[in-house]
Amino acid sequence: MADFVLETRNLTKSFGGFKAVSDVSLQVKRGNIHALIGPNGAGKTTCFNLITNFLTPTSGQILLDGRNVTGIGASQIARMGMVRSFQISATFGSMTVLENVRIALQRREVNTFNFWSSERGLDRLNGRAMELLDWVGLADLAQRSASELSYGRRRALEIAATLAQEPSVLLLDEPMAGMGREDIRTIADLIRRISASRTILMVEHNLSVVADLSDRITVLARGQVLAEGVYAEVSKNPDVIDAYMGGQHA
Template sequence: MTKEFRGFAAVSNVNLKVRRGSIHALIGPNGAGKTTCFNLLTKFLPVTRGRITYDGRDITAMKPAEVARLGLVRSFQISAVFPHFTVMENVRVALQRQRGNSFDFWRSSSMLKQYNDRAMELLADVGLTQYAELAAGQLPYGRKRALEIATTLAMEPQMMLLDEPTAGMTSEDVDRIVALVKRVSQGRTVLLVEHNLKVVEGLCDRITVLARGQVLAEGDYASVSRNPEVIAAYLGEDPQSVGAPETAHV
């Protein structure tokens, strides 16, 4: 797939295949085109050229909501919760998708209680049970990202796209999110954008490296981390003069 903005190719001839049931990482330096790829896959941007298929179905011309209904659901780089709703209410809003229509903010509390049990199950899955009645805006940053994963799971995705799920976190929060992604990936496919290569090393089955909008390398962590072109792309130096990219702070 290719995406051009006034002649500039933000993504150029990217051929990406994600195997069902795997955890696949999309990595690369800043400006490599990773988030643009996510926006193309989830239809927030139209492709300039190319074709996107999901579960054997051509979704190139579909709208974001149509793609989400097929089970291809994403999170975003920037924390996206309803800050004045409780943690439980945030998940409950996502669960209203089961009605098959719009999200009904005006429904009575008694009508919405039917979603409470499932909401609490999802909060338990992401370790947020004790925060259920807290306003989401009061959660620490790492817990907000966990809440976003819970709301993503509420959409019953077959494939989850996670955009930098550990960005800006403490090491303790990173470890918690890594364990969470491993747990919720059972029976699902996960594609994630991630800058922390230690996270990628311990979590992902396969890695695609982007640089300047093009695929630079692909493979498992061991092969990608030793690729001289990948080292040069991350460190901006002669690949003969530096070590593997995991030594860099990226």
């Protein structure tokens, strides 16, 4: 039996009489990059919000390492090893690059932020913060304000801060959104390196990125699973071409 680190079973979310997500069952294999794709309004981000318990399902279950985590708080889910990034880069622009990662490390250490810690007291986190920055290619920019970074580098910083929480499962919501070709190549390489030791579930509109990175793909349409498989299979599915790809890819 395959080792699925993350599963959803008949996951459903209704808003009034509208089903945004309907009976979605996912199985994300440990160590894989699993892409969730579909047209706008297909329910992808709603699925992410359900899986990480930013939204409560109307029905269905979410399992992490075989444990039912449905309804468990988002912060507890993160402490259990499943962490997400958001479509809009979330960094503290007034802080330095180093401080952004350091505050993520501080969050990992305790259940609440200790705002009374002295600057010197937090210096103990600098070594690990610099390791993470070096890993994402930002060590030389550690003392720069985060607001000075290009969009792609802010994404890399966000990933470094996310990795500071030591996730085993990483959910990426449109990691390439708004990027130019060079930034896309940089972040794609970073995601590939991350996947060597972690499981990744990502929502992504850039089909070239999906084709290049993904081990498996689930296609959503109108809140339901339309198809699942490797890119070579899914890209040739007539229903998928009609609903999502629009003939863009053979």
